[in-house]
Amino acid sequence: MLRFLTRRVLGAIVILVAISAVTYFLFFVLPANPAELACGKNCANPDVVHAIKIRMGLDQPIYAQYWHYMTGIFTGRTMPDGQHCPAPCFGYSFADSQMIWPELKDRYPTTLSLALGGSAAFLIIGVGLGMLSAWQQGKTFDRVASSISLLGNSVQIYFIGPLAIALFVNNLGWLKNGSDPTWTSNPGASLNGLILPCLVMSVIFWSNYSRQTRSLMVEQLSEDHIRTARAKGMGSKYVFYRYALRGAAASIITIFGIDLGSVFGGAIITEATFNLHGLGTLAVESVNKEDLPMEMAVMLFSASAIVIFNIVVDAAYALIDPRIRLA
Amino acid sequence: MTTLTKPEAEPTPQESEHFLSVRDLYVQFATEDGIVKAVDGLSFDLDRGQTLGIVGESGSGKSVTNLAVLGLHNPRNTTITGDIILDGQELTGASDRTLEKLRGKKMAMVFQDSLTALSPYYTVGRQIAEPYMKHMGASKKEARARAIEMLARVGIPQPQTRVDDFPHQFSGGMRQRAMIAMALVCDPDLVIADEPTTALDVTVQAQILDLLKDLQQETGTAIILITHDLGVIANTADDVVVMYAGRAVERGTVRDILKTPEHPYAWGLLGSIPRLSADVDVPLAPIPGSPPSLLNPPSGCPFHTRCAFTDLVGGDRCSTERPQLPAGRGSACHLAQDQKRDIFIEQIQPRLR
Numbered sequence: 223m224l225r226f227l228t229r230r231v232l233g234a235i236v237i238l239v240a241i242s243a244v245t246y247f248l249f250f251v252l253p254a255n256p257a258e259l260a261c262g263k264n265c266a267n268p269d270v271v272h273a274i275k276i277r278m279g280l281d282q283p284i285y286a287q288y289w290h291y292m293t294g295i296f297t298g299r300t301m302p303d304g305q306h307c308p309a310p311c312f313g314y315s316f317a318d319s320q321m322i323w324p325e326l327k328d329r330y331p332t333t334l335s336l337a338l339g340g341s342a343a344f345l346i347i348g349v350g351l352g353m354l355s356a357w358q359q360g361k362t363f364d365r366v367a368s369s370i371s372l373l374g375n376s377v378q379i380y381f382i383g384p385l386a387i388a389l390f391v392n393n394l395g396w397l398k399n400g401s402d403p404t405w406t407s408n409p410g411a412s413l414n415g416l417i418l419p420c421l422v423m424s425v426i427f428w429s430n431y432s433r434q435t436r437s438l439m440v441e442q443l444s445e446d447h448i449r450t451a452r453a454k455g456m457g458s459k460y461v462f463y464r465y466a467l468r469g470a471a472a473s474i475i476t477i478f479g480i481d482l483g484s485v486f487g488g489a490i491i492t493e494a495t496f497n498l499h500g501l502g503t504l505a506v507e508s509v510n511k512e513d514l515p516m517e518m519a520v521m522l523f524s525a526s527a528i529v530i531f532n533i534v535v536d537a538a539y540a541l542i543d544p545r546i547r548l549a
Numbered sequence: 550m551t552t553l554t555k556p557e558a559e560p561t562p563q564e565s566e567h568f569l570s571v572r573d574l575y576v577q578f579a580t581e582d583g584i585v586k587a588v589d590g591l592s593f594d595l596d597r598g599q600t601l602g603i604v605g606e607s608g609s610g611k612s613v614t615n616l617a618v619l620g621l622h623n624p625r626n627t628t629i630t631g632d633i634i635l636d637g638q639e640l641t642g643a644s645d646r647t648l649e650k651l652r653g654k655k656m657a658m659v660f661q662d663s664l665t666a667l668s669p670y671y672t673v674g675r676q677i678a679e680p681y682m683k684h685m686g687a688s689k690k691e692a693r694a695r696a697i698e699m700l701a702r703v704g705i706p707q708p709q710t711r712v713d714d715f716p717h718q719f720s721g722g723m724r725q726r727a728m729i730a731m732a733l734v735c736d737p738d739l740v741i742a743d744e745p746t747t748a749l750d751v752t753v754q755a756q757i758l759d760l761l762k763d764l765q766q767e768t769g770t771a772i773i774l775i776t777h778d779l780g781v782i783a784n785t786a787d788d789v790v791v792m793y794a795g796r797a798v799e800r801g802t803v804r805d806i807l808k809t810p811e812h813p814y815a816w817g818l819l820g821s822i823p824r825l826s827a828d829v830d831v832p833l834a835p836i837p838g839s840p841p842s843l844l845n846p847p848s849g850c851p852f853h854t855r856c857a858f859t860d861l862v863g864g865d866r867c868s869t870e871r872p873q874l875p876a877g878r879g880s881a882c883h884l885a886q887d888q889k890r891d892i893f894i895e896q897i898q899p900r901l902r
Contacts, residue, residue: 446665453619454680455653468670544715545669
């Protein structure tokens with residue numbers, strides 16, 4: 223297990239370095255000139271523009287800039303204009319000259335909470351529905367559940383979001399409107415404010431997971447080793463949970479690993495729908511402002527999150543399927 | 550023997566003589582295309598300490614019969630009628646709970662492909678220990694000790710460490726041994742071995758068959774050995790039932806079946822065995838045609854479409870009248886007794902040398 227994890231973490235570092243390099247160098251292919259965005263009224267004066275360039279460190283060779291940028295993330299650095307930027311340093315925003323990390327730190331809990339909470343919601347609901355359908359295979363519940371999950375598949379977050387707010391918040395008063403979480407100061411209210419966004423976000427994933435789970439379970443239940451377990455006299459519930467679900471879980475986790483990207487995508491749309499302030503809205507704002515360091519930071523941050531979650535998923539897979547450990 | 554719940558109707562004395570009696574068993578599957586008559590009026594008996602070989606081609610109903618004995622069929626599309634009486638207890642129509650308690654404890658099954666038949670997710674030891682904990686009420690520790698003991702008994706080296714291995718870390722022969730250990734962990738009275746050696750090397754096959762035989766001598770279990778390989782039953786079975794299209798077509802001791810078979814299908818099976826001593830230039834004699842569809846089996850004798858001897862039976866009896874299998878030694882064939890003997894001695898036996 224340790225060797226497996228070490229290998230995966232090393233691989234992840236390589237991937238992250240590659241992503242950061244590609245993103246960083248891509249920005250220099252873009253036509254935008256940061257110095258000209260920052261110069262304001264004085265752009266007619268080439269000396270001013272040049273001074274800004276030096277202040278931003280844009281006069282240095284690209285590879286040196288990249289090196290300073292990457293080392294800054296881990297050790298902090300002194301910016302070309304003499305200011306100290308503590309680790310993790312993602313530099314300054316071109317748009318408002320503020321440091322990027324505090325802004326990022328402010329925003330990421332919303333997105334992360336949404337992604338985790340939404341995933342938990344759709345895994346519990348989707349997989350649960352699928353398991354019930356497999357257990358009730360061919361009966362009424364099975365048919366009703368597949369129709370319901372199909373409904374979930376054909377709606378969009380920005381459509382059911384407002385509907386859910388109108389129903390559960392305004393009319394019934396059961397749930398709170400979505401709000402940004404502040405886990406350290408007020409965990410109760412944070413949880414309360416996230417229930418509705420997480421549930422709404424999970425709806426679009428229900429159908430996929432319930433259908434996949436159902437077919438995986440049905441497939442598992444027809445496996446030879448299920449028959450063996452029953453031939454040993456193990457009860458049908460025991461066989462269902464311990465044998466069939468164990469087999470299906472490996473595949474469900476694989477699908478979840480593939481879906482991680484769309485989970486973050488879903489979190490971004492949910493943020494916009496519920497007027498939350500997470501990384502998604504931050505990314506959109508920074509693109510509109512051509513704020514390259516901010517885009518870069520958001521990109522790197524979400525890429526790292528996805529890579530880390532992928533390692534977690536792979537580790538979970540290896541725990542579930544003993545054949546993976548040695549491979 | 551511990552007494553189990555009494556069946557509603559007392560078994561007749563004739564039936565209770567045998568440890569396992571299967572009487573007029575019909576197993577039918579409802580499919581989209583119609584009703585498949587997988588087992589069509591099968592009867593056989595088995596005593597303690599005896600081995601019954603059930604021989605036949607793929608799809609002749611061998612495995613289905615034995616899944617029906619254990620109650621492992623899919624109840625949604627399967628109808629089972631007839632009697633399966635195990636130690637005086639009627640199993641057809643028994644509740645799931647009753648069968649669950651019997652499975653693994655009183656009757657156990659060894660499956661063919663040990664790689665797919667063992668769960669890849671649990672250690673061999675755990676899979677052996679599970680039924681012991683369930684049926685014997687043993688603790689985890691006791692069950693683990695029992696699993697190690699069973700692995701040692703089936704000849705797995707270093708059972709104390711191998712008990713924690715997963716099935717994929719075992720070789721094919723060892724997996725099959727582990728499966729036998731799993732079937733025997735609760736000392737069942739009946740072991741059904743469904744082609745236990747088909748997926749194995751010939752050398753390992755012999756080891757596994759010897760193992761089954763040794764364990765039978767130790768514990769006195771009854772064994773049903775399902776196979777399509779007459780070579781397998783030659784050394785292991787006491788009695789043999791030859792099945793074709795869901796019916797028993799011939800029954801006798803293993804000596805009867807191998808030395809003086811009566812049914813043309815049994816002749817065909819014997820003739821298809823490759824022999825090391827045979828002339829390399831003489832081709833094998835396979836049975837012509839293919840097994841009949843059980844959706845719509847041929848009328849009369851199900852074998853008449855592939856039988857070379859229908860002309861010797863008067864009229865069209867073979868295609869209209871279903872031959873009956875007499876009780877005890879005998880075959881379900883319209884040929885007269887001396888016709889069968891003469892054909893075997895004159896036409897079949899010379900080819901078997």
